[in-house]
Amino acid sequence: MPQSDVVVIAERLATARKQQSPAVVDSIVYDDVETIAADGNIAEQLRLLPGISTIDEGDAPRFVTIRGISPDLNQTTIDGITLASIGNDGEGSRMVNLQIIPSELSQRSDVYKTFTAEQDGGAIGGIVDIITRSALDLKRRYTLLDGYGSYQSFRGPDGRNTIGGSAQHWGGGAKGVFADRFGSQGQFGLLLSARYQSRTRNSSKWWQPAKVYFNDAGKALSGPDAGGWDGRAVPGDHSYGSYTNRLRTAGSSGKLEWQASERLRASLLGFGYRLWESSTMNKNDFYTRSTIIGRTATGGRSQVNSIYARYRYDTWDKKTFGGIGTLDWHADTQRLTLRGGYTRAIYDNLQPYVGVRTYPARLYLDWEDGSDETGGIPRATGISDPAAPFSSVYKLSTANITRRSAREGLADLRVDYAWNTEAHDRGFGFATGLEFRRLDLSRDLDVTMHRLGRVMTDYMVEPGYVPVGSITSFPWVDYRKAQGSLWQQLTVDARQTDYQNRASDYRYVERLWTPYLSLHYATDATRLVAGVRYDHIGFNTYQPIIRDGVVQSGQTQSKGGYAYFLPSFAADHNLPDGTKLRFAYSRTLGRPTPGDIAQPETVTCGEDDEEAGGPECSVRRGNPELRPRRSDNFDVGTEYYFGKHGVIGVAAFAKWIKDDIFVLRSLQRIDDTLYAVRQPMNADNSRLFGLEFQIAQRNVDILGRKVDPFFNVTLLDGRMHVTGEETGTRTVDRLIYQPRVTAAAGATVRLPEIAGAFRGTVTHRSSSLTALGVNTKDDGGRAGLTIVNAALWHKVMPHVTFKYELNNLFDDQPKFLVGNRLQYVSQIDNYGRTAFFHIVIN
Secondary structure: OOHHHHHHHHHHHHHHHHHHOOOOEEEEEOOOOOOOOOOOEHHHHHOOOOOEEEEEEOOEEEEEEEOOEOHHHEEEEEOOEEOOOOOOOOOOOOOOOOOOOEHHHEEEEEEEOOOOOOOOOOOOOEEEEEEEOOHHHOOOOEEEEEEEEEEEOOOOOOOOOOOOOOOOOEEEEEEEEEEEEEOOOOOEEEEEEEEEEEEEOOEEEEEOOOEEEEEOOOOEEOOOOOOOEEEEEEEOEEEEEEEEEEEEEEEEEEEEEEEOOOOEEEEEEEEEEEEEEEEEEEEEEEEEOOOOOEEOOOEEEEEEEEEEEEEEEEEEEEEEEEEEEEEEEEOOOEEEEEEEEEEEEEEEEEEEEEEEEEOOOOOEEEEEOOOOOOOOOOEEEEEOOOOHHHHOOOEEEEEEEEEEEEEEEEEEEEEEEEEOOOOOOOEEEEEEEEEEEEEEEEEEEEEEEEOOOOEOHHHEEOOOOOOOOOOOOOOEEOHHHHHHHHHHHOOEOHHHHHHHHHHOOEEEEEEEEEEEEEEEEEOOOEEEEEEEEEEEEEEEEEEEEEEOOEEEEEEEEEEEEEEEEEEEEEEEEEOOOOEEEEEEEEEEEEOOOHHHHHOOOEEEEOOOOOOOOOOOEEEEOOOOOOOOEEEEEEEEEEEEEEOOOEEEEEEEEEEEEEOOEEEEEEEEEEOOEEEEEEEEEEOOEEEEEEEEEEEEOOOEEEOOEEEEEEEEEEEEEEEEEEEEOOOEEEEEOOOEOOOOEEEEEEEEEEEHHHOEEEEEEEEEEOOEEEEEEOOHHHOEEEOOEEEEEEEEEEEEEOOEEEEEEEEOOOOOOOEEEEOOOOOEEEEEEEOOOEEEEEEEEO
């Protein structure tokens, strides 16, 4: 059986699973040729499904939201075993970085949006289960080799002032899959996959996050809510970042299977993937005083307080690996499944960071409000002395070498037994099981800090490059020279270094026991499923002891935990014309993240703040008093199945969430550096209403061609009620990370005359809130984003295919927002488009 037939069978099984499952589930099947994925990762595939949007890192999706719910509130598994996760930069979140997991590991990915007792109770948004490929699905050997080159359209600073190697545009990679059956009766299967990619991702970032508010007399106000505001937000800074990045991914997987009999199958899966990136940042800032010299109808003039130049070099290194074993036995009406696995996630980064500043006298900056031409961000249009950025004397303001590392290991054991619960079974049945998980996370942050203030004129260089958005070039820190001599000349600040190296470390250990019982009853047309899951969590935290600003020897240990009964009920009814009616209710939990509970107050600089959109430094605090979210989830819908894998579906859903968790954020300028100060808090309650529509079909005859079209759209309406000492009482018109609209569409058009096809996809998400401010003016979010991808492939020989792929066809780039209505653009990124050329041998 060729792989193309396996894909068709997988799609047929995915449609059947959607139709027969007691829970609402959508699936996407991986195909070695047809799947379009800029980085070849699972997240890129998932955002084509109904109700899915992504949180991107640069030009690639990294985390997924399901029906507007934060990635921290989703469960991600491989073959039913939970994956370890350390979030974006080892901060201890429950977000699973799907950018690391390549699509070729999967046969398909299932996304569950309603829940029965058989499923994990720690998911409010949904559950992503990555189903791995199986050699036992094949009749004969299958081999694939895909070699490709990539071209990034954005050139950027052309490798100036880098130490990690760079390229202007080009990259490439290769991936391979081998699968075969062996044994006297083909009872054994072996599947191997491997990949390597190295690509350029240069970029620019243009920031303007700080706003100043005045009355008609020119007096500075605390915010727009203060009386007498003149209605205009005056920029308090103008910042420009130029990045030279090289991303590499590598990894492999192996799966050994044994079909002992028709009733018994066993498998052992091992995998390991790595994403590492060298990134050079050259950043320049104008900071202005909280005064305004003159105003025009569309802009004004402000006095410059300081000019900064910063250099940062990162070596982000992220790894995910693990092993999973499965033993599955089934008889006529019974099924027993034993699964166990251990997965591990690792994060490391070594980051030298040098910043310099100058305080020019009587320097003025002209600026204008954001416009369509600038993408909505205010921009500087002139300075009173163009020579000032180069003629001023710069002094050292930051000199740190930071080492960040995080490790998480997750052991997962589960046993599931079911009797008379398959789709074809009738009458009463039941399912029961038990799962145990142990999570162990540790984070270590070491910062070597140096004494500041020395003159840095000898270490400044003219780059001959004007950053995107700027009207002038700036001097950059010559880090090649600084690397050879600066660090040796600086004096280590021993007190601050000792404090930073010990004050931010923590460990979190969590244990989960969760038995369940689910009762089933089915007739030819109707199925009822009622059950309960018991969710018992216990955890320990280990943190440094800090008294009067001094880190003491030893650690403080605290314990906590909670336990809940989680009921669920699902019903579906089949009408004679192929229509299915559904209703579901469940209660699920949103467990606080390890970092939200255990993290001591941590001050860091040099991590790009993707949530805040601009601040270079952050202050993070955990909150051991956090309570888990508890969500009552309702879903009612109808599905109509037709033709060849055709489905039309409509669903309405609601979630009432008690003790929702949000990140309270304030922006504070400390010594001319903007800090985002964060602490997780419990909201009073939240609710989310949604409406979801989807339609898909295969082999539709359009103008004599076979077309596989799909379209889906989800509308979301959220409310969050917040009460706190700092925030007062607020009602927010959305949840964190919740867009109001998500949509996806696309089609594959078969082109038999070239033995190939054309495929185009479009995904859209509207703006979303990512951080709630202490003051409404400090609310932060992401602007809407629409991505169009296209690919064309054709056979040039019986087993050789050429594939041409273009990602982000219309060059929509990420933007970040700030303000009480997210009405101001605070950051614009530019990564350009990416083109790929593949030579596929299979």
